[in-house]
Amino acid sequence: MANKSLNKDRRAVINDIRKKQGRAERVRGAAIIGVCLVIAVLMVGAAAWKPITGFFKESKYDDVALQxxxxxxxxxxxxxxxxxxxxxxxxxxxxxxxxxxxxxxxxxxxxxxxxxxxxxxxxxxxxxxxxxxxxxxxxxxxxxxxxxxxxxxxxxxxxxxxxxxxxxxxxxxxxxxxxxxxxxxxxxxxxxxxxxxxxxxxxxxxxxxxxxxxxxxxxxxxxxxxxxxxxxxxxxxxxxxxxxxxxxxxxxxxxxxxxx
Structure with missing residues (x-):
């Protein structure tokens, strides 16, 4: 009976360790995805920034005469x-x-x-x-x-x-x-x-x-x-x-x- 109880305790400890490792990996994975998303957003934003700002710069001249x-x-x-x-x-x-x-x-x-x-x-x-x-x-x-x-x-x-x-x-x-x-x-x-x-x-x-x-x-x-x-x-x-x-x-x- 003592051995069964000990084995049960060991399995509980192992399962607890595995759960913690799983949570840690999920957290790391989410963090990596989050960083990648931020980088992607920044890259898209940087690429779009010049055309967008250029559009607003130029649009203010829509009603301005050439001269x-x-x-x-x-x-x-x-x-x-x-x-x-x-x-x-x-x-x-x-x-x-x-x-x-x-x-x-x-x-x-x-x-x-x-x-x-x-x-x-x-x-x-x-x-x-x-x-x-x-x-x-x-x-x-x-x-x-x-x-x-x-x-x-x-x-x-x-x-x-x-x-x-x-x-x-x-x-x-x-x-x-x-x-x-x-x-x-x-x-x-x-x-x-x-x-x-x-x-x-x-x-x-x-x-x-x-x-x-x-x-x-x-x-x-x-x-x-x-x-x-x-x-x-x-x-x-x-x-x-x-x-x-x-x-x-x-x-x-x-x-x-x-x-x-």
Missing amino acids: DIGKSAKAAGCQKVFETKADGNQNHIATGTEQTYTTAPPAFGPHWNEANVAPADMSRKFYSADDRPDLEALVHNLEHGYTIVWYDETVSEDELDLLRVIGDKFAGTSNFRYKFIAAPWTAADAKETAVAGDKKTEFPDGTHIAMTHWYADPANPTEASTQKGVFQYCEGVSGEAVKDFMTTYPYTDTPEPQAM
Whole structure:
């Protein structure tokens, strides 16, 4: 009888230990799951934070006129618009062929011509360095009447937000007056740019924004001798400068204004 009682006590102790171990494992498991859930929530929140905050930043400009976005042209340090003789009219080079342009950034020149590659689709108004089309594709956009606002690698996040907002003002593909693209000018682009053997790879000192346009005489748009590259450099983002530039140099005075 004593042995039976002892064995019973041992089983009770073992069962009690097992129960405690089971509870401890469940607690540890729950803690691990809880930590994983917290980490997952934080990761999702971090991923969503920028788009959400970006949406609210941009939505506050819904009722703001283009010319009131960013600084005035003067406050943004916008330099005087200048023109230079253009070349490259209808000069379609094989897609994938690198072209050395003579200005930083380009306003004209030989360019690619391939469906779904060049020119870039009108539905996109803003590009980052990660998804921007090649220069040779964007120059074809210029030939079709686009104004491209280029930004260098030193612009601030606030300036990028303003460029996105400005791009939103030109949303759509049916109104050709909205032929607008904001795109980065990168260090890699600079390596492909030269003027008369001398490197001209950067924007003028102190400027970080450049607007370019490929001008042609509306009365005879295919006449290469009348074509010009139009440039304006600014220190910062100015909706006023963008509006004035695109009003003075609309899509209609380009080599191929009716092409998408």
